Amino acid sequence: ETGVTQSPTHLIKTRGQQVTLRCSSQSGHNTVSWYQQALGQGPQFIFQYYREEENGRGNFPPRFSGLQFPNYSSELNVNALELDDSALYLCASSQGTSGGAENEQYFGPGTRLTVT
């Protein structure tokens, strides 16, 4: 176990609805990254939060938004859900953003979102 937790485990929503996913980072980590993993694909980087500020964003539309709290936990919000948003959403926590080998990313178990 990595110490990174995500909730809920599974979620079913209908097209057009909004969803909020939550991630608690590992103790001592100040950086949270979010990824979308479609079935049979590798994870795709959505965005990263470092000390409550967005610190980089992948190729995702603005209806994907996030938040990081003072305790470094984080939320991923998706508005106007589309069928293609169905995926496993992973968060990963790390200490710092230097990208060196010491900044290991620890992944949570993921939230499986199904949009019908």
Place this chain on the structure above:
Amino acid sequence: KNQVEQSPQSLIILEGKNCTLQCNYTVSPFSNLRWYKQDTGRGPVSLTIMTFSENTKSNGRYTATLDADTKQSSLHITASQLSDSASYICVVFYGGATNKLIFGTGTLLAVQP
């Protein structure tokens, strides 16, 4: 264009056998390369991290190699076990930041008794 390609896409081996997974990348500037194991429906778990100057790194029955000149990495699994059945993902970090990374699409390994 920054890319990470893995081969084979899937692999079936018998328990106790060895196997080698490949990762080729065209990412610059290279920071480090990581191999992850991902069980179905779970988050990835780190196996090895390799920087530019490292050629080989082992973690139990897993041994990763890196050739920074040819931009190739391999993950060798020795004496496979049924629990090794998973997707193995190669991730390349570049530009010296944790938000600059590219995931390969993974190799799905099935170990059969």
